[in-house]
Amino acid sequence: xxxxxxxxxxxxxxxxxxxxxxxxxxxxxxxxxxxxxxxxxxxxxxxxxxxxxxxxxxxxxxxxxxxxxxxxxxxxxxxxxxxxxxxxxxxxxxxxxxxxxxxxxxxxxxxxxxxxxxxxxxxxxxxxxxxxxxxxxxxxxxxxxxxxxxxxxxxxxxxxxxxxxxxxxxxxxxxxxxxxxxxxxxxxxxxxxxxxxxxxxxxxxxxxxxxxxxxxxxxxxxxxxxxxxxxxxxxxxxxxxxxxxxxxxxxxxxxxxxxxxxxxxxxxxxxxxxxxxxxxxxxxxxxxxxxxxxxxxxxxxxxxxxxxxxxxxxxxxxxxxxxxxxxxxxxxxxxxxxxxxxxxxxxxxxxxxxxxxxxxxxxxxxxxxxxxxxxxxxxxxxxxxxxxxxxxxxxxxxxxxxxxxxxxxxxxxxxxxxxxxxxxxxxxxxxxxxxxxxxxxxxxxxxxxxxxxxxxxxxxxxxxxxxxxxxxxxxxxxxxxxxxxxxxxxxxxxxxxxxxxxx
Amino acid sequence: xxxxxxxxxxxxxxxxxxxxxxxxxxxxxxxxxxxxxxxxxxxxxxxxxxxxxxxxxxxxxxxxxxxxxxxxxxxxxxxxxxxxxxxxxxxxxxxxxxxxxxxxxxxxxxxxxxxxxxxxxxxxxxxxxxxxxxxxxxxxxxxxxxxxxxxxxxxxxxxxxxxxxxxxxxxxxxxxxxxxxxxxxxxxxxxxxxxxxxxxxxxxxxxxxxxxxxxxxxxxxxxxxxxxxxxxxxxxxxxxxxxxx
Numbered sequence: 001x002x003x004x005x006x007x008x009x010x011x012x013x014x015x016x017x018x019x020x021x022x023x024x025x026x027x028x029x030x031x032x033x034x035x036x037x038x039x040x041x042x043x044x045x046x047x048x049x050x051x052x053x054x055x056x057x058x059x060x061x062x063x064x065x066x067x068x069x070x071x072x073x074x075x076x077x078x079x080x081x082x083x084x085x086x087x088x089x090x091x092x093x094x095x096x097x098x099x100x101x102x103x104x105x106x107x108x109x110x111x112x113x114x115x116x117x118x119x120x121x122x123x124x125x126x127x128x129x130x131x132x133x134x135x136x137x138x139x140x141x142x143x144x145x146x147x148x149x150x151x152x153x154x155x156x157x158x159x160x161x162x163x164x165x166x167x168x169x170x171x172x173x174x175x176x177x178x179x180x181x182x183x184x185x186x187x188x189x190x191x192x193x194x195x196x197x198x199x200x201x202x203x204x205x206x207x208x209x210x211x212x213x214x215x216x217x218x219x220x221x222x223x224x225x226x227x228x229x230x231x232x233x234x235x236x237x238x239x240x241x242x243x244x245x246x247x248x249x250x251x252x253x254x255x256x257x258x259x260x261x262x263x264x265x266x267x268x269x270x271x272x273x274x275x276x277x278x279x280x281x282x283x284x285x286x287x288x289x290x291x292x293x294x295x296x297x298x299x300x301x302x303x304x305x306x307x308x309x310x311x312x313x314x315x316x317x318x319x320x321x322x323x324x325x326x327x328x329x330x331x332x333x334x335x336x337x338x339x340x341x342x343x344x345x346x347x348x349x350x351x352x353x354x355x356x357x358x359x360x361x362x363x364x365x366x367x368x369x370x371x372x373x374x375x376x377x378x379x380x381x382x383x384x385x386x387x388x389x390x391x392x393x394x395x396x397x398x399x400x401x402x403x404x405x406x407x408x409x410x411x412x413x414x415x416x417x418x419x420x421x422x423x424x425x426x427x428x429x430x431x432x433x434x435x436x437x438x439x440x441x442x443x444x445x446x447x448x449x450x451x452x453x454x455x456x457x458x459x460x461x462x463x464x465x466x467x468x469x470x471x472x473x474x475x476x477x478x479x480x481x482x483x484x485x486x487x488x489x490x491x492x493x494x495x496x497x498x499x500x501x502x503x
Numbered sequence: 504x505x506x507x508x509x510x511x512x513x514x515x516x517x518x519x520x521x522x523x524x525x526x527x528x529x530x531x532x533x534x535x536x537x538x539x540x541x542x543x544x545x546x547x548x549x550x551x552x553x554x555x556x557x558x559x560x561x562x563x564x565x566x567x568x569x570x571x572x573x574x575x576x577x578x579x580x581x582x583x584x585x586x587x588x589x590x591x592x593x594x595x596x597x598x599x600x601x602x603x604x605x606x607x608x609x610x611x612x613x614x615x616x617x618x619x620x621x622x623x624x625x626x627x628x629x630x631x632x633x634x635x636x637x638x639x640x641x642x643x644x645x646x647x648x649x650x651x652x653x654x655x656x657x658x659x660x661x662x663x664x665x666x667x668x669x670x671x672x673x674x675x676x677x678x679x680x681x682x683x684x685x686x687x688x689x690x691x692x693x694x695x696x697x698x699x700x701x702x703x704x705x706x707x708x709x710x711x712x713x714x715x716x717x718x719x720x721x722x723x724x725x726x727x728x729x730x731x732x733x734x735x736x737x738x739x740x741x742x743x744x745x746x747x748x
Contacts, residue, residue, distance in 0.1 A: 094747055094748035229569075232571075271629075284626060284650075294543065
């Protein structure tokens with residue numbers, strides 16, 4: 001007996017009173033929901049992923065999309081998703097892939113943390129009146145300074161400083177490769193970061209030449225596949241990031257399927273068109289923490305010690321000890337990618353079940369580095385699940401120097417978090433390489449949207465700081481006294497080193 | 504053109520590389536480095552078409568990493584991953600080399616006179632005319648050509664060495680070709696690779712490479728060219744296409 005068809009995930013309907021048969025829904029849907037038959041629009045709801053491209057471009061608001069029109073027998077253990085995954089694997093016998101980040105309803109620590117504000121005893125600061133210092137420097141800081149004072153009274157700095165990245169707001173855009181996202185999407189992000197004084201990452205997809213004008217604001221990535229990596233690429237980057245792991249799929253590599261390797265992606269990655277781009281699970285020249293040091297130093301040596309080198313690891317159980325090892329590898333910053341981090345494609349079992357939340361990871365990494373007296377050796381960048389300015393403020397209080405955002409920047413370009421990036425037919429032109437879809441993005445319009453988002457969050461961050469009586473981000477960093485836990489258990493409060501509300 | 508000689512005795516790799524870069528910038532075409540003893544990263548990220556660097560001694564790991572252009576000739580053994588992510592140029596090793604030789608190499612040539620360690624030619628890749636080549640005179644350890652995405656590996660099994668007698672050859676290979684002098688036991692083949700005797704056309708393709716290798720070490724190529732070869736390549740350019748839903 002076959003399993004038969006599973007209940008519809010979404011039910012799409014068009015109000016005939018409103019519809020004027022303009023056909024925009026037919027043109028815009030890349031998943032094949034609509035087709036025009038004579039003077040009727042036929043709907044195949046089964047193909048719908050709720051990406052809202054059709055509703056966004058329907059001039060009459062005629063389209064309605066209802067989620068889960070047919071209920072399964074409700075059951076707290078055998079959820080809809082669990083049952084549907086079993087149906088899928090019973091039919092295919094394969095590993096289930098999906099896009100975006102963790103889709104299980106794990107408790108959100110960010111939403112159980114509240115921020116502080118001044119009342120009476122010390123005055124809050126008005127950012128309209130007072131300067132708020134949001135500039136951050138990423139990279140090694142010397143443990144001490146040696147100064148030489150001349151007889152005239154001039155002071156000379158004898159300590160040799162290592163290169164740092166100067167960011168005007170602690171919000172950067174994380175590594176999303178050309179291949180995972182489209183070129184216009186990368187171009188929009190590049191324009192946005194260059195105008196807001198911050199940085200974006202290339203991901204492991206090389207650096208397309210149309211991004212060269214923005215290279216001063218681009219961090220180039222070296223991952224296990226070494227795609228697109230040569231000396232020109234390393235020299236163009238403002239910094240170099242070694243990707244060891246990713247929050248969406250800790251412990252495994254990546255496979256960009258051949259369908260997404262068009263001529264231009266092939267050129268940027270320096271691999272043949274149409275072949276799979278396979279990033280091995282580990283870096284095969286890094287089998288130990290000593291080997292990591294060798295790769296960090298090889299990158300510095302290749303670029304004559306002029307660029308900071310970051311190391312990105314996924315937030316896993318022993319993240320603090322691993323980060324302490326990274327801090328001793330000559331790396332300038334460690335990026336911690338939490339288990340809510342997004343991806344173009346990952347096995348669902350990894351995306352949803354492997355790794356730990358960024359809040360706990362950052363707090364424990366910061367505490368470990370401080371306890372070992374090496375917090376100055378590396379900057380700490382938080383990534384994976386940063387949704388709003390409040391999350392930025394909270395994670396900085398827990399010890400981060402800056403954050404990477406990914407999904408939030410894509411949402412600013414139209415992404416509706418439908419979670420089907422892996423299929424490569426993104427109707428918004430973001431997670432696809434099909435020219436008819438990628439041309440839906442306009443790098444300039446979308447750059448302005450991303451720029452607006454960064455600007456808005458930065459303003460909110462300044463307001464939050466001012467309200468807390470803080471005028472420099474340096475004073476917010478690791479400032480756990482500005483946080484209180486609301487209904488968090490004692491064990492987690494201890495890990496976060498945060499008091500409960502009321503205490 | 505005069506030869507520049509650098510004494511690497513007690514010299515850390517950073518000042519050594521700085522010195523090499525300076526000499527290349529000044530126009531040196533022949534650089535000889537004496538007393539090399541474990542310095543890593545020699546020629547790391549170095550450009551310079553037509554520049555030849557002779558290394559006398561034993562260089563440390565990641566020799567010629569990211570290198571784009573020069574030729575490095577080593578009179579001695581080399582450590583871990585010579586030619587790592589190399590782009591262009593040539594490395595000739597008059598001795599043996601460690602693990603992960605030619606790791607992720609995207610272009611250029613590496614000739615190793617004797618043996619190499621594990622994972623030789625791992626994840627080598629090719630793009631258009633850039634086609635990396637690794638030739639090993641002696642034998643290779645396990646996982647030769649693992650995850651290989653492009654390029655050519657040739658293992659000759661000279662001096663009585665078997666080309667290899669270990670598992671995992673071409674494990675996860677999805678591009679490129681591995682040529683082995685003599686027969687290969689099927690048990691040595693890794694996941695996703697298959698073997699076939701070399702065709703005349705393929706033999707012609709590798710002939711100039713073998714001749715060049717033999718010339719580099721003063722070996723008579725006649726017996727090498729007369730031998731039978733086995734070609735190991737991917738069963739598919741999309742080995743994992745059927746793994747996911």
